[in-house]
Amino acid sequence: MQHTLMELPFAKDALEPMLSQETIEYHYGKHHAGYVKKLNAQVEKDSRLEGKTILELVKSEKGGVFNNAAQVYNHDFYWNCLVPNDQKGPSRTLEDAMVRDFGSVENCMEEFTQTAATLFGSGWTWLSLNMEGKLVVEKTCNANTPIRYGNVPLLTCDVWEHAFYIDYRNDKAAYINKWWELVNWEFVSQNFDQAKKEDKNYIGPCNDNTPVCDYIDELEGGERVST
Numbered sequence: 545m546q547h548t549l550m551e552l553p554f555a556k557d558a559l560e561p562m563l564s565q566e567t568i569e570y571h572y573g574k575h576h577a578g579y580v581k582k583l584n585a586q587v588e589k590d591s592r593l594e595g596k597t598i599l600e601l602v603k604s605e606k607g608g609v610f611n612n613a614a615q616v617y618n619h620d621f622y623w624n625c626l627v628p629n630d631q632k633g634p635s636r637t638l639e640d641a642m643v644r645d646f647g648s649v650e651n652c653m654e655e656f657t658q659t660a661a662t663l664f665g666s667g668w669t670w671l672s673l674n675m676e677g678k679l680v681v682e683k684t685c686n687a688n689t690p691i692r693y694g695n696v697p698l699l700t701c702d703v704w705e706h707a708f709y710i711d712y713r714n715d716k717a718a719y720i721n722k723w724w725e726l727v728n729w730e731f732v733s734q735n736f737d738q739a740k741k742e743d744k745n746y747i748g749p750c751n752d753n754t755p756v757c758d759y760i761d762e763l764e765g766g767e768r769v770s771t
């Protein structure tokens with residue numbers, strides 16, 4: 545099975561002036577496409593990977609295969625988080641959860657901004673729903689992604705330099721500030737509703753006697769990389 549580069553949900557110049565067409569052409573057309581191409585080359589060489597979905601690869605693989613599969617997933621998710629001219633803000637149910645877990649929508653956004661701005665090196669910042677059903681702001685290094693350790697992503701900001709260097713040079717804070725104007729709150733709110741509906745917080749406190757706990761322990765102990 546060949547993995548394919550997703551279609552962008554907007555025109556390449558639709559996010560200007562916050563993100564230029566040139567940035568999209570490099571970020572989507574070179575970097576994102578490159579991860580898809582490298583993953584396909586890896587799958588072609590290893591029949592064990594044949595037929596596995598991106599999510600299955602992210603959850604089961606390590607090393608280079610994990611890196612490419614996770615970067616495909618992360619970028620697919622990132623592009624869906626962006627939309628031109630969405631000013632609606634979070635849904636009422638998401639807003640209520642942000643107030644519950646951060647005190648206010650503004651506090652949640654401020655924590656997200658600070659987390660993104662202070663991420664060392666390359667990585668991602670996320671608003672996620674954790675396994676206790678609580679909203680959390682978190683960051684992951686390089687290709688790592690919350691689905692690897694069981695959290696459900698609702699929103700992400702790519703803070704690899706390739707996401708902003710053409711438009712903002714080394715001013716990551718300016719990128720994050722403008723990036724907020726592009727957030728597709730409808731998508732984020734739908735992710736929240738879906739996560740709640742599927743009751744992702746079904747895993748209670750782990751002990752050493754169940755396969756799922758062994759799996760979670762293995763993920764958290766071995767592969768999770770965060771700063």
Ligand SMILES: [Fe+2]
Binds near residue numbers: 575706
């Ligand atoms: Fe990226």
